[in-house]
Amino acid sequence: MTIGIIGGTGWIGAALGRALLATETVEAQDLVILNRSGPREDYFGHKVQWARDCRDLVERSEVVVLSVRPQDWPGLDFAGQGRLVLSVMAGVPIAAIGPRTVRAIPNAAAEIGASYSPWVAGPDVTRQDRARIAAILSAIGREEELTEESQLDLMTAVPGAGPAYPALMAVAIMRYLTDQGLPRSVAEHAAEAVICDAARLLSGRMAEAEAMVQSYVDYAGTTAAGLLEAQRLGFDTALQEGFAAATRKAASLAG
Numbered sequence: 001m002t003i004g005i006i007g008g009t010g011w012i013g014a015a016l017g018r019a020l021l022a023t024e025t026v027e028a029q030d031l032v033i034l035n036r037s038g039p040r041e042d043y044f045g046h047k048v049q050w051a052r053d054c055r056d057l058v059e060r061s062e063v064v065v066l067s068v069r070p071q072d073w074p075g076l077d078f079a080g081q082g083r084l085v086l087s088v089m090a091g092v093p094i095a096a097i098g099p100r101t102v103r104a105i106p107n108a109a110a111e112i113g114a115s116y117s118p119w120v121a122g123p124d125v126t127r128q129d130r131a132r133i134a135a136i137l138s139a140i141g142r143e144e145e146l147t148e149e150s151q152l153d154l155m156t157a158v159p160g161a162g163p164a165y166p167a168l169m170a171v172a173i174m175r176y177l178t179d180q181g182l183p184r185s186v187a188e189h190a191a192e193a194v195i196c197d198a199a200r201l202l203s204g205r206m207a208e209a210e211a212m213v214q215s216y217v218d219y220a221g222t223t224a225a226g227l228l229e230a231q232r233l234g235f236d237t238a239l240q241e242g243f244a245a246a247t248r249k250a251a252s253l254a255g
C-alpha cells in the first residue's frame, strides 16, 4: 500500500510517518511526503518519496493522509481524486474533504505509539478501507471507530489534548512543592511519581476511577482532606469548563 502524508514533517504527520516505517506498515519507497518547507535527504533514517505538490502526492498514493493545521486547509489545493483519505485535522468536516474520507483524532502520544485515535468514516468508505485505516492508526496506538462525526469535537477537546492536562497538573504539583522550599529536582520526581507512575494503577481500570476517589474519601486521611478542598474550590468545575471551551473551539474551526 502506498501512503502519502500531506504535512508529514509536522508534529502528528511526522509521528505517523515514523511509526509507519518503524512498524513496517509501509516500505520507505511506498511512503510519499509533502510539506511546505521542502524535501529532506533523511526521513527518520529512511529514503522516502517527496511530492512536488498535493496533486503529485495524490497521484502517487493509494491512501492520502491530511495532516496540515485546520487554518491551512482552505488554502490547500487538494482534490482527493477518489482516493481513500485519512484526515487528522481538527474541525474540518468529512463533507468538506470528500465522501471516501475517514476523520481521526489522534494525540501527541503517537510519538511513543500510545495514541488513542477515535475515527469516523464517510459514506463511501468501504469495509476494506476501514481495515486499511485501522492498520495505519494501529501504528501509533489504539484506534476505535465511532458512529457520529459530531463526537469528534469532544474527542478533539479531551483525548486529542494528549498529555496537556496531566502536564498542567504536573506544573501545579511542582509549583506547590517548590513554593514550600523543596528543590526543583525533588519536585520533578514527585510529579513524575504521581502523573506517570501512580496513575498506571488506573490502566485498564478506568471503570473503577470513581470508586478509587471514593475509597480515598472514605479512608478520611490526608488525601481526603486535599481532595475535598480541591473539589470545594471548583477543581472538577474548572476542568468541565475547560473541556467545554475546547469543544466549542473545535466546533468553530469548521467556520
Ligand SMILES: NC(=O)C1=CN([C@@H]2O[C@H](COP(=O)(O)OP(=O)(O)OC[C@H]3O[C@@H](n4cnc5c(N)ncnc54)[C@H](OP(=O)(O)O)[C@@H]3O)[C@@H](O)[C@H]2O)C=CC1
Residues within 6 Å of the ligand: 006, 007, 008, 009, 010, 011, 012, 013, 034, 035, 036, 037, 038, 066, 067, 068, 069, 070, 072, 075, 076, 088, 089, 090, 105, 106, 107, 108, 160, 161, 162
Ligand atoms: N498536535 C496535536 O497534538 C494534534 C493535532 N491534530 C491535528 O493534526 C493536524 C496537524 O497538526 P500538527 O502536526 O500539530 O501541525 P504542525 O504545524 O506541527 O504540522 C503541519 C504540517 O503541515 C505542513 N503544511 C502546512 N501547510 C502546508 C501546505 N500548504 N502544503 C503542504 N504541507 C503543508 C507543514 O509543513 P512545514 O513543516 O514544512 O511547514 C507541517 O509538516 C492539525 O489539523 C491538527 O488539528 C489532531 C490531534 C492532535
Ligand SMILES: O=C(O)[C@@H]1CCC=N1
Residues within 6 Å of the ligand: 090, 156, 160, 161
Ligand atoms: O490543540 C490542538 O489544536 C490540537 C488539535 C487537536 C488536539 N490538539
